[in-house]
């Protein structure tokens with residue numbers, strides 16, 4: 001008889017709720033091993049005995065054939081004394097108070113479940129909550145760990161005998177699939193009117209589809225919250241939705257029936273197709289092929305945010321006559337997404353005609369993620385469903401909470417080994433969004449059993465996230481906004497040496513109390529030096545100048561022409577508001593000063609005709625980008641001035657030439673492109689100068705303005721041509737959604753340094 005050996009194996013990573021134990025079971029049986037496998041907070045533990053050949057084969061299979069959703073981060077194997085197990089079993093989950101394992105994000109419906117959903121013979125035919133261990137809700141339904149049915153919102157449904165059999169059979173695809181359900185025992189869906197009064201004796205989904213065809217607006221409860229849904233090809237429905245939601249121009253995302261339909265509307269590369277059909281199913285920004293949908297869906301945009309159905313319920317909203325649905329997250333402006341039934345009626349009854357409810361509770365709301373492919377790589381713009389809370393490896397020494405910034409807020413929490421970036425929270429500018437933010441932080445603290453003793457905030461004293469941070473116990477550290485941006489990109493690219501950080505965004509508080517946003521830093525993970533920036537201009541009217549681009553237009557005009565500005569033959573200068581603002585500028589009223597590139601984009605947009613106020617962040621920049629004519633290669637003049645050890649970009653020559661061209665009725669599409677070319681040119685010029693002076697050849701590009709594809713591509717390619725190494729954002733957003741990662745990293749480094757000095 002062959003000699004028997006024993007191996008004790010601990011596996012860390014995303015290994016719970018992804019079919020890992022049945023996978024272990026099947027392979028143990030296949031390799032003729034005895035022993036057991038069990039889930040613990042810390043991961044999956046395996047104790048096995050068998051011949052050395054069989055054990056080797058088994059371990060090889062563990063490492064190479066893990067289920068699709070599993071991420072094996074670490075596999076520790078120890079030899080132990082043989083105790084002669086006689087069977088192989090799956091043991092009950094054990095609760096222990098140690099470091100937790102990772103939680104899987106919510107996963108889109110898998111192909112096997114989709115087949116069953118559409119198969120008339122299947123007992124789950126058209127059942128809107130079908131799922132298995134390879135798909136379905138996870139993060140949004142988990143109340144605490146370890147991940148088990150009793151710790152999710154599925155606890156109120158008891159399994160019928162058929163479902164129970166699947167749940168208990170290690171060889172079944174639904175073995176320990178916690179949200180497992182069927183029409184007999186699981187959640188149900190129903191339709192109500194706009195006051196939440198249920199329609200009796202109607203087929204909820206059939207009726208909902210009919211209503212969509214009639215141009216009605218329905219609030220649909222999905223995986224992470226409610227969507228407002230209407231037929232995207234129905235101009236009137238889209239217009240009504242815009243009016244009722246008071247959302248005049250911000251583009252709506254659309255869900256399309258399948259990939260072939262998407263290809264009718266948009267160009268789709270191989271990389272883009274992989275992301276669209278993959279198991280995360282983000283909203284992907286694609287280039288429109290033609291304007292087949294009503295203009296109101298995504299006004300002024302060259303791109304369209306598109307996603308495929310990801311919840312089984314979504315598949316059932318389409319039929320032969322419905323190909324494209326508007327799918328926009330349901331909230332009242334400035335507030336977090338609605339995710340509970342009663343709350344939906346309370347807040348949305350004035351916006352929608354019907355509600356499509358279900359009774360699987362959402363414990364944690366999660367928004368749709370948004371991504372874009374540039375330079376053949378996925379770049380996440382909003383990191384939420386399908387992505388969060390996947391961890392980021394960071395080695396540190398403290399338990400840290402980084403509170404993030406104000407807009408597109410995320411927070412980041414971590415300990416010695418690992419950090420978790422929260423899902424997209426949104427703009428922290430209302431009492432409701434602050435409450436949501438605080439609840440999420442509490443949830444993460446409990447879930448991962450983390451009790452932060454170091455809390456990090458943005459330097460801006462008046463942000464809700466800063467105020468929150470200052471109320472926490474422990475050491476409190478402030479980190480400069482643009483430094484955090486640059487370092488978030490360094491974390492993503494694993495860089496630990498000094499770099500040139502080019503950070504272009506809308507608003508960030510500088511360490512001189514001014515508003516920064518067109519910054520060139522020399523920085524490492526601990527400190528930064530501001531070595532260059534855009535010229536300083538006033539923000540007339542303060543915060544108002546952010547929403548009203550014409551104010552920045554006027555400010556730049558005043559900067560470029562001084563008192564002569566009045567002589568310019570520009571119609572806009574005649575308005576009462578302009579005359580007042582100009583006299584305020586002449587009187588040198590103490591307006592805030594800014595070096596923000598976002599505000600420069602606003603000014604340029606205003607000068608070539610962007611009228612009125614912006615209704616979402618970056619709107620004026622989107623206006624410029626979408627009108628730019630890519631055939632134009634010329635640019636405008638500018639100066640690089642050396643001022644007190646800093647390089648300053650003087651944009652006045654550019655502004656003067658733009659005005660000449662506006663006065664001479666040159667095409668806006670040409671001016672818009674020349675403007676982009678100029679920003680590109682001075683950025684590259686600046687990096688060259690800094691690189692020569694400081695001997696640094698690595699550049700990181702960060703900040704929300706780099707979501708502008710023209711600028712991003714041209715700057716990237718220009719810098720590479722100059723022989724510089726350029727690092728960019730991929731999984732961590734370049735906008736303020738990534739700031740918390742940088743904050744956490746910088747605080748870790750600062751504390752390490754402090755401890756070394758003690």
Ligand code: ZN
Nearest residue numbers: 110113132135
């Ligand atoms: Zn499935």
Ligand code: ZN
Nearest residue numbers: 160163182185
């Ligand atoms: Zn059942």
Ligand code: FE
Nearest residue numbers: 505507508736
């Ligand atoms: Fe920012």
